[in-house]
Amino acid sequence: MSYLDLPRVIFDGDFQADVSTVNNDVRNFDIDTFDPGSADRAWNPTGSAAFRLLNCRVRDAPGEREEAGAKEDPVLTAVIAGSVDRVSAKIVDLDPQWQLSSALWGLRVELRADENLILAGDFEPASFRDIWFPPVFGTQRPRPTARFQSVLHNIVWARPGVSRIADRLREASTGGKLSIRLMTFAFNGNVSSPRFTIGSVVGAIGPYRPDEPHTFVTGRRFAPIVDQNGTNSAGVNYFDGVVRSGKQLVVDLANALPILDDKGTVVDQGELRFGVLPDSATDQGATVVEGVGFTALGDPLPYRDPGWLLDTGGIATIAIPPRVDIAARPLALLRANAADHTVVVRETLDGWLVRADKHIHRAESGDTLKTRVHVARFGRPAPRAEVTPLLLGPAKVGPLPPTGTPATAFTAERPERTDADGQTTLRVRCSDPGTPRGYIDGQIYQMVLGIRGVDVDRLRHNPLEPITALVFDDYEIPAGPTWLDDVQPIFKQYANLYPIMSERLIRLDDYEAVREHRAILQFAFSRDIGDPNAMPVTRDLSRAKRRMILNWLALPDLPVGTGRPRPVSKPDTRVAEAVEDDTVDPTDSKGQFARAYLRSAGAIERTEP
Template sequence: MSYLSYPRINFYGRFFTDPSTVNNDPTHYEVDNTVPSPWQNPKGLHKFQLQDCSIVSTIGKDGEIQDPILGLPFITTDKPSAAKIADIDVYQQGVPTIYGMEVSIPISDSISLTGLIDPAVLNQLWWVSVLATRSWQDADYQMDSFGGDMNASGVYQSILRVPFSSWPSDEVSPVLKELKARTLQENGNYLVSIRFVVDGYRNVPEDKQYQTGRITGSLGPVFANEPLYSPGVRILNGRTQDKSDPWHYPMFNNCPFTIDKERKLLIMDLANGICRKNAGGPPVDLGTLTALIKPEHSDPILIGEVDYLEYCFNTYSHIVQLPLSEDQITVLNSSALSLKISRTDIGPSEIFVEDIKPVNIEIEVRPIRIEGSPGSVATTKVYVSRLGKPVSGKKLGVQILSVHGNTPGATVPPSNPGNTPQAFGAIDASVTETDSLGFATVSIVVLKDPGFRTPQLDGQLYFINLYDTDFPVPSSVSQSAMISCLVWSDYKVKKNPKWEDVQDILAPYVKLFPGMTEKINLIDFKSFEIFAKNPPWVHMYGPDTPPSHGISAGAIGFFMTRDENDPRYMPVTRDLSKAKRDTVLNFIFNLQKGTATGPNNQES
């Protein structure tokens, strides 16, 4: 909720990212597939960086204000390395996570607001955010028709942690002064809510904006007792999507909104909700867009006209504020919100409407990785609300799906089965009753080894759906209410592994990530040995770099012992289990001692 409050700092520009997609095809994980299709950008390094971003507006308690930070750059620092973006699994490419993203507003040569963003997960991804050129049918997959990265849009929400020492003095900016006064503090940091929407990604090498897309975002305060990585507010549902609709009927996605009772405002976030005319372009023409309240037993109540135009998207991150009367607030507290268009030739006029009957379910951390040994446990929080208020004493239902090709939400064709017989019943999940603040804890426990899908595709992916038990089990749930859980196979750490053991573990990365292999061929023993022993950490990474896993030298060991949220962590895709990683590190430790079993069982 907090980024919808005040003060709000809006930024706009472009982003760069270069993920390799060789690992997007399950058939590439077959051992016999030694020369996989390059797909797009095979040598990509999974960087995520801001380009040409700047502060475009600042919003205070009473509306837009002029502030000295207006027009300043909003940048990624690339420290200690460029942020990285990675999917959780080949069968789930809809929740990519950005790790180690440090951002900054440089105010002068010596003053900046700089902080590190908690791992940010894509949410509310939709692939039809661009008006089709011919139809919405799957068969008509074209540049601006159904499907494709250019036609996708999604939202990231996370927390920016700014050290006390990095916050500029109060004289620098009235907006930053107010933000500091209103936001939470934790462990020597000011917490800032950050939300950004990405769309229009250009993945065609001939495009002059290749590997970049559009980004619009907002910074705001963090308040106590609210979710950190989800809006935690009311939701407008986009008009029902039907691929059989005529090509000129635009589609719509879900949008969060809140009521600021203190300032008597309706605040709506439309940035990820309205279909665009073209990839990364302006919203489609809707005529006049109007907000109304829909009381259950009386006529709709007009609130006012909603600004949906491109200027609002570019300048205010498409966060719209409308004044409310006391009477309107009273009615809206128990009634649905609706947005209608004046055009009658592009489908039903009601393009957004709130469903106030079921509770709103928002899981805080939605991608989860867990070791596959029986008894392993992972947890996350879920926030439950209705009409913008936390719901206490609520018990949610839990549905566990072992993912295969035709599982709803899977990102591969049904021809790929994606699971093994032992995957069924390998995990259990439960959720506690919500507390007085609307929060509950989801626990996932491993019951048995889930196996592996191929020798090079470790573990099993599960979708864990949460739902309101007052209604039938849904055929699909909102992305916000679904956990994507990758459970590794039950691999026993080898204390004295052979070189062949290490080769088996690292072979998929050599095949699937050519960009990394260009730097280090991890299954060539001589290359591995050189970079497993060199350089000394004290010389390359600084005298304050402590040994880890008994290792204090070697680039491979250094990068494999970084924290998973560190952008230098290897493998960058973060799809290597801890047990297998520890096995590789044990080999490096033995190699440095001269006791490792190298090629052909020779001691090295």
């Protein structure tokens, strides 16, 4: 069960992601060499990191309108937004050296009809998955898309009887949670546009069952071939589907098909339909004939119909004909030609899926990271599978210090074989990386998951979605912290990178301003990391340093100190020069980062512990 199951609520509208962009350049973290003019070169230097759902309304509740009285159900006219009694949620990257996992923090989702609450829940913090930068189609340039999947918890419901749809949704879910997916597209980074920092979103809310992953669907995984340069020639992104009762294939194509505008217009790629291939030998790009090379499932996809994406949320249900066996045969998306079909994209080879539910981590020295790993084959749990974590070696992306060193600070344990539900736990021991990046706290480590006896390349992992951790440096809290010696170097960095603080609230690098606003800083630095009011907004400060700041703020005289000499960070002379990429919108820093990373990915070594 997930948002792909029924009952399901589909909605669409806008979102705002007011991201800061001074911190996109890792060199701006060096307070000794920071150039104040770098803010002028950033396309949104005063970004607040706010994330908001705007103008969102329910489009449909599939299968519910036909029921007696359902047309009057308040859910069908409900608006969807964040909480009316808290500050906006925040969207931030893990690190300037890993910008491909932006996470939502502190989001509350509320459905209201005529100001009456139907349901509300807290969005468990999660990073997007399967971000995509589609290729150019002739003269058409689709915009990047990404998918946030998580669960809603701490749910508040309207009283029974107010909404039949809400009542059915509550009955179908367990554990006090709901499954939710947001797909964002058509983000506008043009500072002169009235839609600056605004994009479009389609969403789905459905049931949740215990032991399901929170951030992806355990089902049939469709994966394009990606070459050594990271190029996806399929014209279709990674996507997932589930088989329901052996009679229907339900797939989420919202983040799979290239989208041209904020209205959800999908690039016309001809007639597309699903089919089942006879064996695993038939791969992407192959020409096949219906009845011989594949068996058709259902009707052609109506993705070219006006409003299809917004009306359906990108979710399609395909009938499986009687007596068609898909239990151990690969499914594929095919394009019709004059007399045959072309395989556009297909399931992973041999039907394998191995994914970690929580793939983005912030860790302290001495922590042991834990995440649940799910292994399936052709959509069914794979018991007794042996998962093999593969640590990725140092990566050099543009003018950045290398990541992944020292490898000894990130040690994965060999997981136990998967249980009857195809699940196991991955544990990684983290130790002090020793400030390998100089002016940036901690280090970035990454790994991918393999299966013993299976070539990892056959799993067709998304190269932009490794398990990634920011491991903070070890830090000994001083007994008597002072402004100049301990607090100011940290606050100076945040003042440089996030000028909105100085413009609208407080100059963090000014002692007197900090003294004046001591109370609000104590409040913000003491918040839980999931609280939308938490500081730092970027969640890139270790627990020990936050505790040091709070200790200093609690001292009655806020001691200034003497300003003991600090080691001056020096640029790493081994780094590669930045490579400009004029095929990507210059305001799309993630596209720039992704292409630079993929150019280097072929040289990254994978090491088994």
